[in-house]
Amino acid sequence: MHVPPGVPATVLPSAPDAAVSTALHAANRAGIRIRLAEDIRTLEAVSRFLARVWQTPETQAPFGADALRAVVHAGGAVHYTADDDGILAASALIFCPPVTRAVYSLIAAARASDRGVGFALKQAQRVWALDQGAETMIWTFDPLVSRNAHFNLAKLGAYGTEYTVDFYGQIEDGVNGADETDRFTAMWPLLEPRPAQLAGPDLATADVDPRPGPDGEPFLARDASGHWCRVPADVVGLRRLDARLGAAWRYAIRDALVPLFAEGFTATGFSRSGWYHLTEGERA
Template structure:
């Protein structure tokens, strides 16, 4: 069975309040050119070709690929072919990456409310991690969106999946702006394994330059309350709050579902009040800690 680096993103059309509701006049041409070049370079480095899927035959292959990643029957794919077809027909995009072994990554996005100038990434998945394919796929989405006047991309991800948190916040430079409890309700697939589906909403400014180095967990004051594994869990320093999550929650769900459920409850209890107090997740350390800082008052 193939291993997967994956992100399941919400199909809701609600755009967070932090995303500007007034559309900018135009996307700078320099930003469009830069995004296109970045996407092409990322695909070349990953050794894949990324292109839009538009015909029904290709969309069926993409749907089967998504079912494989989420370990469901093809008849219960996270996004069936007819839904993908509707996305494309409505002006959205389905991208897929291919190498000599076939489809290795896929994504889909749709436009949000017109005044938001935002696109909503409904799903993104790669067959394996650590080869740059996920980054290349996201850059292809970014270039496509900027070319059509969008300046922000929004999606959701599971706060317990550390590899996705590091990718979204640390590598792409997105910010998690809100925490929602049990976003989808229970999902019985090979990734979520009937766990509650708490989600963070990520917001990625597409026309801004890549982020510089972000703060890493160092000498923060540790809270005495331990994590479910008995190790340090939360901390504070002058920059804000820190919260640690397990390194591989997907494997933990298979091995010890009660412990995985403890992690869900603990992280929820730790993060919800911090988001409610006006903080956002602006970084994620390689050691598995979220960094939450105050929203920019401007």
Template sequence: MTLDRPHGVSIRTVHDVAGLAAVTDYFSDVWQTPRSAPPYPAEVLHSLVHAGGAVHAAYDGTRLAGASVAVFGPDRDTYSLVAAADQGLGYAVKQAQRAWALDLGVRTMRWTFDPLVGRNARFNLAKLGAAGTEYLVDFYGPMADGVNDGDESDRLTVTWDLTAPGPSYETGDREAAPATHNGPDGETLARRDLADDHVWCRVPDDIVKLRAADPVLALRWRHAVREVFTEAFAQGFTATGMSRDGWYTLTRDDRKDSAV
């Protein structure tokens, strides 16, 4: 499979001790933890590779510029434990994971991410064409890294059909839909159309910066978005899109086949 990637960038699976240690250090830097207390220790990565998983590393020349870890799930799908990359390389890293999985006959991949991080939502849903299929409340419990500390760890599970051509869901007419919830800033947080086909929900511009500046306000956003998502998911909706201005589109499961 031919992969799209920037000039000078190479991506390969990593098996050796030194290469896995470098990936561990990279993840420590991304999640702002001491390298002596990494979120994914090298010995754990080595065990996952030995068990049949894959650690991919992206190199810009000789510099490590991205990495991902994937393992097999219970239903012969794959689960991406973690992926991070320098700006502009994320898509190439995910495509490398996709190619690895397809070569093994796997059709789907799942992972979780923080639903308040709008840029990640747009990448996962609008760029890759995955769908948010499960809302997990405080999934990890308290987290002490430099990115998530002080917040509750809600996560959105995404499911990526590795054989699909890309995003194909309709977005509906958000502006014409009645408001249903207000956000912590006093503005409309969520809308729902009268046909009950779509729900739209807004997230803050940059939750990571907000969490660092005002953790109490960030937690209010967490609870407000959680209320919208858990209600919608209980009624059969999934997350199918994210706009550039920070609005999720949620589509009812029995309506997705009508998408164009």
């Protein structure tokens, strides 16, 4: 962590051994080594990588090298890993207000999502944040992107605590297209995350909403454990093939979830079959 000259520094805690062990195991399993990017050439490479992932010109990357340099100089962190073909995964995070004891993950991306690289990157962020005294990590993600929902809620053990309509406004890239940028706020308890694999609702016994989803199938249900809401399997591909259908899913999910969040529900799980589980009270 960079501390400018003249700024008082305090002794920071160390991440629990269990968190360090989880991070090392994840990195070894993925066959990678995660480092902190600090010099401008590495940060430029990270910026170019982010432009490729979000399908933008390098001159319009989601985060330019100058912005990443500022993140590092301000005491945040840019993590990355690379192979012979260049950057394999990268992320950037900053601190939230001190009273929250939280860090905010600005961006994270992995070139190979099927070998555990993204999970290892997130665990490295976790250890770094715990070393700085943080107890929570916060970020946003598109609630329609099922692979991210499963990764964040089921694999990491984060919660969806807030639904914001059109969070960023229109983004000119190859991932979001012309869709509105609704976002979940994810909150990840770093000391004791509770990942959980869910089977999804039993539609034979649950109270199924008569309104069908944009694909004509059930997408809302309720049972004794809370509410369930289904999203499409691959909305990014769907947007490319049928922008109108992608937009229909956006409005359907928005209309279903905004009232639930207003009532105090939280997205506490996500099934492999594409269903959010929303509960109230204790997050579990």
